[in-house]
Amino acid sequence: MTVIQRMIPVSKHKIKCPYTMTPTRVVIHNTANDASAENEVAYMSHNNAETSFHYAVDDKEIIQAIPENRNAWHAGDGNGTGNREGIAIEICYSKSGGAWFEAAEQNAAELTASIMARYGWELDRVTKHQDYSGKYCPHRTLDLGWDRFKKMVDMALHKVISDTTQDISLARGNSYHVKLTSFAKPSFTVGNGSVMKTFTGRQSGNEYIFGITATGKCGESTGVYTNDEKLFSVTII
Numbered sequence: 001m002t003v004i005q006r007m008i009p010v011s012k013h014k015i016k017c018p019y020t021m022t023p024t025r026v027v028i029h030n031t032a033n034d035a036s037a038e039n040e041v042a043y044m045s046h047n048n049a050e051t052s053f054h055y056a057v058d059d060k061e062i063i064q065a066i067p068e069n070r071n072a073w074h075a076g077d078g079n080g081t082g083n084r085e086g087i088a089i090e091i092c093y094s095k096s097g098g099a100w101f102e103a104a105e106q107n108a109a110e111l112t113a114s115i116m117a118r119y120g121w122e123l124d125r126v127t128k129h130q131d132y133s134g135k136y137c138p139h140r141t142l143d144l145g146w147d148r149f150k151k152m153v154d155m156a157l158h159k160v161i162s163d164t165t166q167d168i169s170l171a172r173g174n175s176y177h178v179k180l181t182s183f184a185k186p187s188f189t190v191g192n193g194s195v196m197k198t199f200t201g202r203q204s205g206n207e208y209i210f211g212i213t214a215t216g217k218c219g220e221s222t223g224v225y226t227n228d229e230k231l232f233s234v235t236i237i
């Protein structure tokens with residue numbers, strides 16, 4: 001997931017993001033428009049309205065326009081927590097909906113998960129425009145189901161990509177490293193702890209290194225799991 005930065009000029013800060021901010025939440029919006037993220041950001045950046053957002057997301061791109069340590073004007077609550085503590089994410093193509101909107105929503109769920117992981121936030125930090133001003137926004141996300149969107153965020157947060165997916169064999173006493181990539185720290189376990197012992201290696205950003213050591217007898221095997229899902233089997237040779 002790549003975030004493209006098209007930051008608004010500093011000369012516009014006094015209109016679009018006048019205050020420094022320590023963010024405490026994400027505020028989800030729908031654009032109620034059919035423009036791309038690039039066009040939404042260009043429009044917002046070039047006009048002089050006190051309306052702004054941090055990110056616009058479409059089916060292909062995530063574009064950041066305002067740094068997360070400055071406020072934006074989007075939640076309709078004046079100097080309330082939405083405007084002064086919220087990271088605003090606009091999901092594009094909500095007017096007509098369809099496949100482009102659905103892909104944009106998925107990208108927004110992944111962006112939200114990545115922000116949560118950076119700040120160590122739980123799902124209660126995922127809020128919507130409606131929470132602050134009563135406006136029916138994010139309109140299409142609400143039509144399709146707010147709890148459904150939060151589930152998408154939770155899935156994105158805990159999705160794990162493993163560098164090992166094929167069954168392996170390991171000589172008795174030897175160790176093997178597995179690299180897992182995930183926004184949130186994944187669990188790492190084996191089915192039978194007398195066959196394999198697990199250990200935890202270094203973490204770098206979203207990459208977590210775990211390991212297994214073959215401590216059982218030749219011919220024994222067990223499954224290796226992350227977040228209760230099986231990754232592969234390992235057999236001692």
Ligand SMILES: [Zn+2]
Nearest residue numbers: 029030129137
């Ligand atoms: Zn909104």
